[in-house]
Amino acid sequence: MKKFKKLTVPAEGEKIEVVKKQLKVPDQPIIPFIEGDGIGKDITPVSLKVLEAAVSKAYNGQKKIVWLEIFAGDKAYNLYKEYLPSETIQAIKYYIVAIKGPLTTPIAGGFRSLNVTLRQVLNLYACIRPVKYIPGVPAPVKHPEDMDIVIFRENTEDVYAGFEWAKGSKETKKLISFLNKNLKTKIRLDSGIGIKPISVTGTKRLVRKAIQFALEHNRPSVTLIHKGNIMKYTEGAFRDWGYQLAQKEFKDQIVTEEEVTTKYKGTRPEGKLLINDRIADNIFQQILLRPKEYSVLAAPNLNGDYLSDAAAAQVGGLGLAPGANIGDFIALFEATHGTAPKYAGKNMANPSSLILSGVMMLEYLGWKEAADLVRKGLEEAIRQKKVTYDLHRMLEGATRLSTSQFGDAIIENM
Ligand code: NAP
Numbered sequence: 048m049k050k051f052k053k054l055t056v057p058a059e060g061e062k063i064e065v066v067k068k069q070l071k072v073p074d075q076p077i078i079p080f081i082e083g084d085g086i087g088k089d090i091t092p093v094s095l096k097v098l099e100a101a102v103s104k105a106y107n108g109q110k111k112i113v114w115l116e117i118f119a120g121d122k123a124y125n126l127y128k129e130y131l132p133s134e135t136i137q138a139i140k141y142y143i144v145a146i147k148g149p150l151t152t153p154i155a156g157g158f159r160s161l162n163v164t165l166r167q168v169l170n171l172y173a174c175i176r177p178v179k180y181i182p183g184v185p186a187p188v189k190h191p192e193d194m195d196i197v198i199f200r201e202n203t204e205d206v207y208a209g210f211e212w213a214k215g216s217k218e219t220k221k222l223i224s225f226l227n228k229n230l231k232t233k234i235r236l237d238s239g240i241g242i243k244p245i246s247v248t249g250t251k252r253l254v255r256k257a258i259q260f261a262l263e264h265n266r267p268s269v270t271l272i273h274k275g276n277i278m279k280y281t282e283g284a285f286r287d288w289g290y291q292l293a294q295k296e297f298k299d300q301i302v303t304e305e306e307v308t309t310k311y312k313g314t315r316p317e318g319k320l321l322i323n324d325r326i327a328d329n330i331f332q333q334i335l336l337r338p339k340e341y342s343v344l345a346a347p348n349l350n351g352d353y354l355s356d357a358a359a360a361q362v363g364g365l366g367l368a369p370g371a372n373i374g375d376f377i378a379l380f381e382a383t384h385g386t387a388p389k390y391a392g393k394n395m396a397n398p399s400s401l402i403l404s405g406v407m408m409l410e411y412l413g414w415k416e417a418a419d420l421v422r423k424g425l426e427e428a429i430r431q432k433k434v435t436y437d438l439h440r441m442l443e444g445a446t447r448l449s450t451s452q453f454g455d456a457i458i459e460n461m
Pocket of ligand 1: 086090148149150151152162365381382383384385386387388389395396397398400437
């Protein structure tokens with residue numbers, strides 16, 4: 048067993064392994080969790096309790112998650128004097144699957160964001176956000192139930208890669224002078240500079256994951272999202288490399304939109320996965336007006352970020368939106384909202400985002416029966432209008448529950 052300095056590894060439970068490129072999940076996997084800052088202390092214990100109850104019920108006690116608390120954010124600072132201790136990273140790498148609450152972005156400490164750092168150091172290159180309507184949730188559109196998409200957002204490059212220099216800095220002056228002199232650009236001297244790298248490697252591994260997901264889940268299409276009409280060698284290249292990957296690695300399983308038009312009279316042939324692409328601005332109106340036509344979307348980092356929140360808002364908001372950051376096997380499931388500091392410790396916040404991320408985690412482990420139970424319990428509680436403050440203020444005739452009462456309502460409804 049691996050030794051950690053400040054982590055209390057439970058005596059029971061076993062580690063998840065990767066054997067022959069497959070996840071091997073024992074009946075009692077040790078799963079690290081980060082409680083998170085702010086409302087993390089409210090939503091995380093409740094979420095873990097709900098997941099435990101579902102596993103116990105689904106498998107009559109034959110399976111069990113053995114939690115291991117690991118630290119990031121304020122709790123880590125108190126214990127290690129660091130916001131993101133290396134032990135936390137090592138534990139996630141070692142145990143492979145982990146879950147986390149939201150983390151405050153420290154003002155000092157040299158981090159852009161703990162979340163971005165975690166994704167980058169663990170090479171969690173795909174941010175996966177399913178967006179599906181939960182009946183009964185107040186939503187701003189007429190037919191929120193038409194939305195059922197899964198967004199694969201590239202997580203490691205694009206303008207988020209962290210290559211930025213401030214206006215007037217030594218680096219910026221050097222860069223602008225080099226670019227203007229040698230590459231004949233006309234960048235104003237009073238500019239800040241950011242760099243947008245998009246690579247073949249980053250694009251292909253993301254698009255591969257999206258296509259594999261679509262095939263495994265019998266989804267009809269994968270749409271490549273890009274702003275390639277303007278940024279040809281980054282966003283446009285994302286589209287081109289995405290098509291290349293699809294045609295090279297999944298040749299017999301896919302059909303492109305162009306082939307559907309030219310060879311199949313406009314109808315996707317039975318059993319083939321449609322690969323198409325949409326320009327970023329267009330997809331925002333498409334998911335509003337014709338959400339049924341989209342299923343899996345693969346996007347570079349920035350557009351994927353915007354799109355995930357816009358799509359989540361369409362079905363009732365971020366409080367209910369789950370997310371996962373996944374690389375080659377290592378997976379970190381997380382609430383997609385922040386730490387909502389004004390509600391911290393008040394037992395008020397909605398734990399649904401973290402609970403539904405836990406559902407994604409159970410599915411990732413192959414524990415579908417438990418995942419289905421959690422979803423059923425949550426949907427039923429909402430159908431009965433037993434909800435936390437955020438939904439209560441929008442739902443007429445609803446009963447307002449605390450975070451922990453809402454967790455109990457989910458468990459009762461499993
Ligand atoms: P936020 O924490 O997401 O909160 C913004 C508002 O969203 C809250 O005031 C609340 O709205 C609503 N909300 C968020 N989570 C909710 C929940 N579980 N239940 C009910 N309502 C919820 O965004 P922020 O205030 O911009 O960010 C606060 C901190 O979180 C920052 O340090 C930021 O960097 C960090 N952050 C972390 C993550 C992450 O860890 N993944 C993500 C985003 C932001 P009402 O007040 O209207 O009720």
